[in-house]
Amino acid sequence: xxxxxxxxxxxxxxxxxxxxxxxxxxxPLYRPDAGRFYSITSLNNDTNSHLRAWGIGEExxxxxxxxLAVILNTGVDFAFPKGGDNTFGWNTFGIGLNxxxxxxxxxxxxxxxxxxxxxxxxGDGFLKEDNTFYVWTAGVRGGYVAGDWTIAGHxxxxxxxxxxxxxxxxxxxxxxxxxxxxxxxxxxxNLTAGAEYxxxxxxxxxxxxxxxxIFGVNYNIDATKFVGAYxxxxxxxxxxxxxxxxxxxxxxKFGIDF
Numbered sequence: 001x002x003x004x005x006x007x008x009x010x011x012x013x014x015x016x017x018x019x020x021x022x023x024x025x026x027x028p029l030y031r032p033d034a035g036r037f038y039s040i041t042s043l044n045n046d047t048n049s050h051l052r053a054w055g056i057g058e059e060x061x062x063x064x065x066x067x068l069a070v071i072l073n074t075g076v077d078f079a080f081p082k083g084g085d086n087t088f089g090w091n092t093f094g095i096g097l098n099x100x101x102x103x104x105x106x107x108x109x110x111x112x113x114x115x116x117x118x119x120x121x122x123g124d125g126f127l128k129e130d131n132t133f134y135v136w137t138a139g140v141r142g143g144y145v146a147g148d149w150t151i152a153g154h155x156x157x158x159x160x161x162x163x164x165x166x167x168x169x170x171x172x173x174x175x176x177x178x179x180x181x182x183x184x185x186x187x188x189x190n191l192t193a194g195a196e197y198x199x200x201x202x203x204x205x206x207x208x209x210x211x212x213x214i215f216g217v218n219y220n221i222d223a224t225k226f227v228g229a230y231x232x233x234x235x236x237x238x239x240x241x242x243x244x245x246x247x248x249x250x251x252x253k254f255g256i257d258f
Contacts, residue, residue: 024257025226026192026218028152028180029108029143031098032063037258042075044230044251053079055091067100073116092116094135102142108152109142135160139176148184153177173201192216192228211235211242216251228253 024030024038032038038061046053057075064070073096077089094116102109114137136159143152154177161171178196185191193216199209216230232249235242 023220023223024255025182025190025220026216026228026253026255027145027150027182027190028192028194029110029141029145029150031069031100031110032061032257034063034066036063037061038256039258040253040255042251042253044249046247046249048245048247052081053077057092061098067103069098071096071098071114073114090119092118092135096137106145107142108145109140111138111140112156113138133160133162143180150182151179152181153179175199175201188220190218190220192218192230209237214249216253218253224257226253226255228255 024032024040030038040059042055042057042059044055044057046055055075055077057073059071059073061069061071072094074093075091077087077091079087079089081087094114096112096114096116098110098112100108100110114135116135116137118133118135137156139154139156141152141154143150156176158174158176159171160174176196176198178194180192180194182190182192193214195211195213197209197211212232212234214230214232216228218226218228220226230251230253232251234245234249236245237243
């Protein structure tokens with residue numbers, strides 16, 4: 001693949017999941033009730049002195065039943081690297097399903113799948129093969145929901161290629177493993193934090209990977225609306241040891257259930 005690496009800040013700040021009371025408050029296990037819609041809009045920025053990127057994302061979901069939800073997501077990235085060409089990426093447009101396979105008291109678990117394409121505009125055409133990536137994702141997320149805290153983990157596999165149904169060896173194979181938590185301070189305020197490891201399993205890149213950590217504060221406007229602010233940090237390994245990526249990421253988020 002000519003352009004394998006895509007910066008996806010939106011993915012970091014727009015990921016969502018289901019909550020015992022199904023209250024949309026950035027709980028990592030939130031899911032909509034049957035017949036309910038939700039929308040999560042995010043804005044994020046990477047202060048890396050080289051990358052200088054902005055991203056805007058939107059995730060929209062609908063509860064088909066209490067167990068099955070359909071999810072649409074899209075996002076755009078703007079990067080202004082020093083010493084390089086500015087880029088605009090309609091970074092994702094995807095559709096997926098989320099199904100609750102376990103709902104036993106405080107224990108919850110979901111399986112999910114997603115298909116998305118990521119066209120990139122670089123001044124040389126739009127939706128061209130060299131500029132467009134197709135990503136298939138499958139994974140599972142599960143955890144424990146208590147009265148004022150939640151802990152959840154997830155495992156996901158992503159396959160990326162320049163053709164939608166090309167399953168050849170020239171694609172990008174990666175695994176993501178992560179953990180997220182939330183603690184409610186009171187009925188309005190809660191804290192969230194998480195970490196995710198992304199590892200590339202292609203030959204020649206078996207030691208390559210990244211760690212992304214995030215911490216945030218959310219405010220519940222009411223039972224169906226919240227706003228949040230987040231900061232994040234990244235470590236990367238390119239076969240020569242782990243290194244801290246300069247700068248920070250920060251994000252804002254607004255969610256509504258209706």
